[in-house]
Amino acid sequence: MSSLRPFCLTAWLAAPAAAVLLLLAPAPQSHAQTQAAQATPAPAQSADPAPASPSQTNVAATSPEQRGITARAIDKVKQVAKSAGDVFNRVPCLPPKGGSKAMGSLPHVAGKLVAGQPVLIVAFGSSSTAGFGASSPEFNYPNRLAAQLRRHYPTADITVVNAGVGGEDAPEMMKRLQTQVIDVHPDLVIWQVGTNAVLRNLDPGDTAKMVEDGISRIQAAGGADIVLVDPQYSPAVNQRGESAGKMVKLLGKVAELRHVGIFPRFEVMRDWHENQSIPVESFVIADGLHMNDWGYACFAQLLGDDIIRSVGQIKLGVNVPGDVRTYRPM
Structure with a gap:
């Protein structure tokens, strides 16, 4: 039996790679492009707050090992983001033309x-x-x-x-x-x-x-x-x-x-x-x-x-x- 696999969004938000993704992502130009950026990377190991900008990150103060981990995380995020954008760029995701029955209240x-x-x-x-x-x-x-x-x-x-x-x-x-x-x-x-x-x-x-x-x-x-x-x-x-x-x-x-x-x-x-x-x-x-x-x-x-x-x-x-x-x- 498969084990439960939690996806914690706050942990993802805290990851340095997530901050880099936010900095690298272009501003949305249309609704379809906004829908495109949807991939959710796996949570990163670090629980430290993400830097607000590159200028606030002292790269020289990190160890080579830490820089290697961060670089790999950044590459992973960029790769997933590109793949996510490609999904809806090829074929837009649209709701049924006639509309669907309302889900009701939650x-x-x-x-x-x-x-x-x-x-x-x-x-x-x-x-x-x-x-x-x-x-x-x-x-x-x-x-x-x-x-x-x-x-x-x-x-x-x-x-x-x-x-x-x-x-x-x-x-x-x-x-x-x-x-x-x-x-x-x-x-x-x-x-x-x-x-x-x-x-x-x-x-x-x-x-x-x-x-x-x-x-x-x-x-x-x-x-x-x-x-x-x-x-x-x-x-x-x-x-x-x-x-x-x-x-x-x-x-x-x-x-x-x-x-x-x-x-x-x-x-x-x-x-x-x-x-x-x-x-x-x-x-x-x-x-x-x-x-x-x-x-x-x-x-x-x-x-x-x-x-x-x-x-x-x-x-x-x-x-x-x-x-x-x-x-x-x-």
Whole structure:
């Protein structure tokens, strides 16, 4: 079983390499170029404050070994930044032309941000959460999402934990729900589920019932905000179109009944292909199932946009259902 991989944004902000990236990055010229700078480097070892400018850094006072470590970190950051920019420079990441259904409110996350308290997000799921198909960990969706939220909330202490395990679906995820989700006391759980159930010909109704039970347990344990992510639109999934359609519909129904958010990944990815005329191979790798760097990056971007929009609604006192935790069985 894969271990949890936390992504601490405050540690990243403290790294000297991050400061160099900020100095080297050109000023954004358009919305598409702003979206491009999204890669999230792994946290650096140093916890010392980042220098404000090169003139404030006494390079001569550092040891050769320290200079070597810093230089390598700078090169890594520059390389990741260039790759990130290339992703959306080739193909812009645009929301569905017709718009997607509103995610709803995220009162727990909003409350923490308003109060200036740390926010913990758990990305729970299978291989597309773990990042299979991405060229490096920087390009999996939890890291891309973390980078986006850091940019939008620069003073917030936000941690994203990647709890994705390849090959799993609801039956296996339920076995680790307590230890890897509930016991870490998250503020937001992003639960990606259903794809492997479709590929295994499992009953979509059984999956929906397990997911509903898992949501009930998460809500009873502390009321974390929850966002479901349904299966991806890809050739392997589309070969079982009837089952995929049922899964998407039932997960949407669970989200509605339990008053949690849902990110309609299947519809978003189908829009890429059918309405935006993006070839499938531009967002899915050769196995016909998993997303590539662009697919993960655009998925994370649009998911992050929805999260930010939902948090913003809470701050403005809009769209805050009073019965957000009311239980209505399927």
